[in-house]
Amino acid sequence: MYFRYLRRELAGRRKQSIIIAAGMALAVALVIIVNSVAAGMSNAQASVLESVYGVGTDITVSQTPAAPGEGDSGPGGQRFDFDAGAGTTTDGTTTVNQSRLEAARGTSTLDAAALTTVQGVDNVSAATGTLSLSNTTFNGELPDFSQIQANPGAGGGTPPQGGPDGSGGSAFDVDSFTVLGIDPSVTEVGPLSSLEVTDGRMLDTGDVGTDVVVLDSGYATTESIAVGDTLAVAGTDFQVVGIVTSTTTGSDSASNTYIPLDVAQSLSGLTDQVSSVYVQAASATTISQVQADIEKALPDTTVNTQADLASSVSGSLASASSLLSTLGFWLAVLVLGAAFLISALFTISNVTRRTREFGTLKAIGWSNGRIVKQVAGESTVQAAFGAVAGVVIALIGVVVINIIQPTLSATASTAATPSDGPMMGGPGGPMMGGAADAASNAVDLALQAPVSVVVILIAVGLALLGGIFAGTVGGWRAAKLRPAEALRSFA
Amino acid sequence: MYTLTNVSKTYEQKGRTVTALENVSLEIPDGQMVAIQGPTGGGKSTLLQMLGALDRPSTGTVQLGESELSTVSDAALTRIRATEIGFIFQGFNLIPTLTAVENVETALEPMRVSATERRARALQALENVGLAERAHHVPTEMSGGQQQRVAIARALVKEPTVLLADEPTGNLDEDTRDDIMQLIETQWKDRGLTVILVTHDTAVAHRAERRLHLTAGTVTELVNA
Numbered sequence: 001m002y003f004r005y006l007r008r009e010l011a012g013r014r015k016q017s018i019i020i021a022a023g024m025a026l027a028v029a030l031v032i033i034v035n036s037v038a039a040g041m042s043n044a045q046a047s048v049l050e051s052v053y054g055v056g057t058d059i060t061v062s063q064t065p066a067a068p069g070e071g072d073s074g075p076g077g078q079r080f081d082f083d084a085g086a087g088t089t090t091d092g093t094t095t096v097n098q099s100r101l102e103a104a105r106g107t108s109t110l111d112a113a114a115l116t117t118v119q120g121v122d123n124v125s126a127a128t129g130t131l132s133l134s135n136t137t138f139n140g141e142l143p144d145f146s147q148i149q150a151n152p153g154a155g156g157g158t159p160p161q162g163g164p165d166g167s168g169g170s171a172f173d174v175d176s177f178t179v180l181g182i183d184p185s186v187t188e189v190g191p192l193s194s195l196e197v198t199d200g201r202m203l204d205t206g207d208v209g210t211d212v213v214v215l216d217s218g219y220a221t222t223e224s225i226a227v228g229d230t231l232a233v234a235g236t237d238f239q240v241v242g243i244v245t246s247t248t249t250g251s252d253s254a255s256n257t258y259i260p261l262d263v264a265q266s267l268s269g270l271t272d273q274v275s276s277v278y279v280q281a282a283s284a285t286t287i288s289q290v291q292a293d294i295e296k297a298l299p300d301t302t303v304n305t306q307a308d309l310a311s312s313v314s315g316s317l318a319s320a321s322s323l324l325s326t327l328g329f330w331l332a333v334l335v336l337g338a339a340f341l342i343s344a345l346f347t348i349s350n351v352t353r354r355t356r357e358f359g360t361l362k363a364i365g366w367s368n369g370r371i372v373k374q375v376a377g378e379s380t381v382q383a384a385f386g387a388v389a390g391v392v393i394a395l396i397g398v399v400v401i402n403i404i405q406p407t408l409s410a411t412a413s414t415a416a417t418p419s420d421g422p423m424m425g426g427p428g429g430p431m432m433g434g435a436a437d438a439a440s441n442a443v444d445l446a447l448q449a450p451v452s453v454v455v456i457l458i459a460v461g462l463a464l465l466g467g468i469f470a471g472t473v474g475g476w477r478a479a480k481l482r483p484a485e486a487l488r489s490f491a
Numbered sequence: 492m493y494t495l496t497n498v499s500k501t502y503e504q505k506g507r508t509v510t511a512l513e514n515v516s517l518e519i520p521d522g523q524m525v526a527i528q529g530p531t532g533g534g535k536s537t538l539l540q541m542l543g544a545l546d547r548p549s550t551g552t553v554q555l556g557e558s559e560l561s562t563v564s565d566a567a568l569t570r571i572r573a574t575e576i577g578f579i580f581q582g583f584n585l586i587p588t589l590t591a592v593e594n595v596e597t598a599l600e601p602m603r604v605s606a607t608e609r610r611a612r613a614l615q616a617l618e619n620v621g622l623a624e625r626a627h628h629v630p631t632e633m634s635g636g637q638q639q640r641v642a643i644a645r646a647l648v649k650e651p652t653v654l655l656a657d658e659p660t661g662n663l664d665e666d667t668r669d670d671i672m673q674l675i676e677t678q679w680k681d682r683g684l685t686v687i688l689v690t691h692d693t694a695v696a697h698r699a700e701r702r703l704h705l706t707a708g709t710v711t712e713l714v715n716a
Contacts, residue, residue, distance in 0.1 A: 001600050001609070004593060005586075012588035360584040363545060364645070365573020365601040367566070483572075484546040 006377050016350065017382050020343050024386025024463045025393055027332075027339035031459040032394035032451070034332045037401065040449040044408060057189050057306075058287050059279040061118060061294060063108040064302045094142045096172075101234035101268045104132040104178060109273035112265075114298055118277050121293045123286035128190040129274035131181035131264045132255070135233050140172020177219060179233060180255035181264025181274075184208065190278035191254065200227035200242030207260050213238035217245045219256040233259065234267040339386075340466040347379050347474035358478040368479035375478055376471030383467025387460040394456075398449045405446035493519040493542060493653075493685070498551035499708075500537050511537035512548070513708035521652065524679050524686040526699035534708045535689045536657065542687055543576055543655045544568045555653070573601035577646030579675075579688075581658035583638040585630040591617060591641045592626040598645045616648035617641070620674060636667035640674065647678055654679070656688035660695055672698055 010017045088095050103109055115129040182191050184203035195202065198217050213231055220226065220243050230237040238259060246254040265271050281290045287305050294303045351358070358371055500512040511534045519525055527535050540546040541553050544560050553560040558571055577598075585594045595613035604612070617626050620640040630638050639659065646654055659675065660668035672695055679686045688699065696702050702713035 001593075001596060001606070005589065005597075008588035008593075356582075356584060357586055360578075360580070360586075361597065362569070363543065363572060363578050364598045365569055365649075366597075367569050367601065370601070482546065484540045 002374065002377065005374060006381060009378050010381060013350065016346055017385075020346050020379075020382045021386035021389060023339040023342045024383050024466065025389035027336040027466075028387050028390025028459045028463050029393040029397060030335045031332045031462070032391065032455055033397045033401075033449075035455045035459075036394070036398050036449040036451055037447070039452065039455075040401075040447050041408075043450065044445045044447060057193070057278045058281040058284075059291055059294065060304050061110075061114065061277040061279065061298065061301050062275065062304075063110040064300055092143060095140075096142060097137070097139045099135065099137040099232060099235040101133050101135045101179060101264075103268065103270060103275065104134045107132050107275050109270055109275055110277075110298075110301060112272040112274050114301065115274060115277050117297050118279055118294055121290055121297060123282040123290050124279055125282045126186060126189040126280040127277055128183045128186035128192075129261065129277050130183075130191060131261055131268070131270060131273065132275040133179040133181065133264055133268050133270075134176060135179050135257075136174060136176040137232070138172060138174055140170065142170045142172070177256040179257050179259060179264060181261040181268075182258050183261045189280040191258070194247045194254070195244040195258075196247050198243050198245050200240070202242055202244065203258060203260060207241070209260065209262055211236055211238045211263060212241045212259070214242040214244055214258040215240055216254060216256050217243050231257065233257065236267065336462060336466075339463075340469065343379065343383065343466055344470035344473055347375065347470040348477060351375060351474040351478045354478070355481060359481060359483050362481075362483040371479045372472060372475030375475030376468055379471025379474065380464060380467040383463045383470075384460075386467075387463035390463065391456055391460065394459075395451065398451050401447065401449045405448065408445050408447055492521050492554075492556065493517070494552075494554040495541070496552045496554075498541060498548045498553060500534075500541065500546070501549045510708050512541070515551070515708070515710050517703075517710055519685060519687065521685050522683045523701060524676075524699045525688070525701045525703060526696035527687065527689045527703045527705055528691065528693070528696050528713070529705035533705045535705050537708075538705060538710075539655055539657055539687070539689055542653075543578060544571045569601075574649065575652050577649065577651040577654045579639070579642050579646050579654065579656040579659045581661040583630070583635070583642045583662075585638055585641055585645075587630050590627045590629055591622060591633070591644075594630070594641055595645045595648050598649050602649060612648055613644070616644035619647070619678075620644045634667075635663050636670060639663065639667075639671050643671070643674060643678070647682070650682070651684070653685045653687070656686070658690055659688060660690070660692060668692070668695065 109131070112129055115127060118124060118127045180191060182203065184192070184207050185205045187193060187202075192202070200214070203212065203214055211233075213233065215223075215225060215231070220240075225231060225240055227240050227243060229240045231240055232238070244258070261274075265273060279290065279294070281287045291303050291305050294301070361371060362368075495515055495517040498512055498515040498517075499510065501508050501510045503509075515538065527538065529535050537546070541548055541560070542555075544555070547553075547561050551561070555571065555575065558567070560568065560571070563571075585591075586597065589597070592610065592613045595616050596609050599609045599612060614623065614626055617623050617640075620643050622637060622640050622644065625633055625637055625641075630641070633641070639662075643659075654675070656675065660671050663671060675686060675688075676698060678684060686699075688695070690696050704711045704713050
């Protein structure tokens, strides 16, 4: 009787039932889509941050830069020193070749003991140190300046002859690429967590202390270097054992080349120094505690979490994310509220229209509870239909979004972090001079909206709750009527 | 048996007190058919509400058998309406979305009988009023007389002791009126029901054993000519 009566009532009031269900469907769909897109934005934001700090990295530790003291020359540009006997001189032309491996521009280093300190902090599940370096090679031909010394007063000084053009000129190349010293034994956090081998192999624990190098695929292509070839780093030939690609776009933790950390420290003269320490916390809830403990243990460092860095993401992603988190959220709340209101008003209006019907049922012995149950049931079923339709609409919407894949641009600028943070250029962009100061990652991301079963269940639950609420309010109004009042024919 | 003792009913209407019933004392024995007549606003409907456990008197008592309707709980009144009293309304008051048999079944809903028994009893009740073939039609597919027959079946399917009818023929033509009254009389006699009907129609009232006239909240007995 209950379900038959319910079915007949809903079928008999089809237009009204459709309006209520449509309102609920709209609300449910909006809640799911907004949440889905928000999750997509969040993932995109996380992706941008991962591209800067590596997959699985919760916290980064870097040296806080000190203000230049009086008399300090500052970082300056690349500098090469050649003594009088440098190079080899043939036919009045001196050929020089010098390679330097030093800390990347704009970076500072901290004592490697900081890594041990970080590893000792509670709830640190993994940590690794990296050393960001830049290898610069000067290769060129100069005129033999010893000619001047040999003829010091001859006719007021005769310009040196020779050189590449034969008349005292010079020609030289400056070649530069980035080198990242990494600990091959730590793969779950830091640069290794976002690298994928495309040829050869990754550095492993057996490579510690050996002159082996892994190249970024873009750099290897540009330089036409393959696995098995050699690459000179700081004048030392390294065997290329693998080609890798970063799993994230424009990674700041990526580099042109990767070598074992101890070798990098040794060749650069930065023994027991690292540029950054990448930290993974035991869980998301412990990140704040780990951050605080590291800051306490290493007061001269800058400790950043992903949350700190989220504000450094700018571009349309940030705008859309901000828009969604404000307008989108309130729009969903507004529509849900409107759907609740429409549902309640229609139910109450329906109850008012059916006053005599309920009065009759009370007159023939129906209890108040039975009438509330009937009205609430009708309203809940309407809401359920709306919820199902809403889920279908939402899934279609999400599929459409995922097919269209709107492109969002994001710039993860390290401006929000000290300039000694991880500021390495991407694989294709070796940094020279002041270029390093503008380190940032401009990334185009295709928005992918994931669907969460939990969100679907919550949205459906809210719709059903709205239906029960509206039905209970309406049913309560119907049950409250005294039968004598409801039966106007008696009055 | 109904026993009404000094029943008065007053209510507030637009800031003034209206007396619908005034010191009504009345006995209606079981199995009697009573017609209540009187002018509009005379208190007929109010009296029917008291008898039907739909309302309580302001003062006085209404006794139905062993139950004191003026003092029992709302739940007890609901139970009494569900089991002992059948209602017939002038406007039939059928649920428009339900078929004839389903409308009849609504009266058995509070009695917690099985679906199978409910359906069987409802079909039997429709057959008793000569509407078996219309069992699966909705009210809009039936004439006024047929709808009132469904209403009578709904009132009687639970086998009440009392049948209360408010202008049962008010919306019907003369031929149909006579059919319906014939049906009510048959059921009254066959079942030994107490039938109390409110009517403006003197011809209908004259078919009752006893006639009451209600004017200004006061009851007087009318003697059949």
